[in-house]
Amino acid sequence: MHGNPMPDSYVYVTEEGVTRHYADGSVEALAWEDVVEVRVVTETDSDVLYVLLDREGEGCVVPRSATDATFLARLRYLPDFDLDRLTLASDARHAGVVVVWRSPDPPSALPDLEYD
Numbered sequence: 001m002h003g004n005p006m007p008d009s010y011v012y013v014t015e016e017g018v019t020r021h022y023a024d025g026s027v028e029a030l031a032w033e034d035v036v037e038v039r040v041v042t043e044t045d046s047d048v049l050y051v052l053l054d055r056e057g058e059g060c061v062v063p064r065s066a067t068d069a070t071f072l073a074r075l076r077y078l079p080d081f082d083l084d085r086l087t088l089a090s091d092a093r094h095a096g097v098v099v100v101w102r103s104p105d106p107p108s109a110l111p112d113l114e115y116d
Contacts, residue, residue, distance in 0.1 A: 013074055
């Protein structure tokens, strides 16, 4: 019996965030409230990745093949997110990385430290 091969990962988009489960059991997850940067990585014409990052540089990589209207609609809730910029970067014909959005909020201030 021949079935469909098991995909290498599954991506879940919810109101809370994005989670990617890999076939090896590893998981990447990021809450929407923690997203501070969105990048588009193009490797070939058909291989496009969306990279969501938090302040520590940790994040979740979402292949374009795993995106749907829910993912794109949720990105639009990020402050001043430009969907046209995302589309242009995704349709690029050359390999590269484009930052399509950064949080307009400055990083949180470091706590006041007392020195001797």
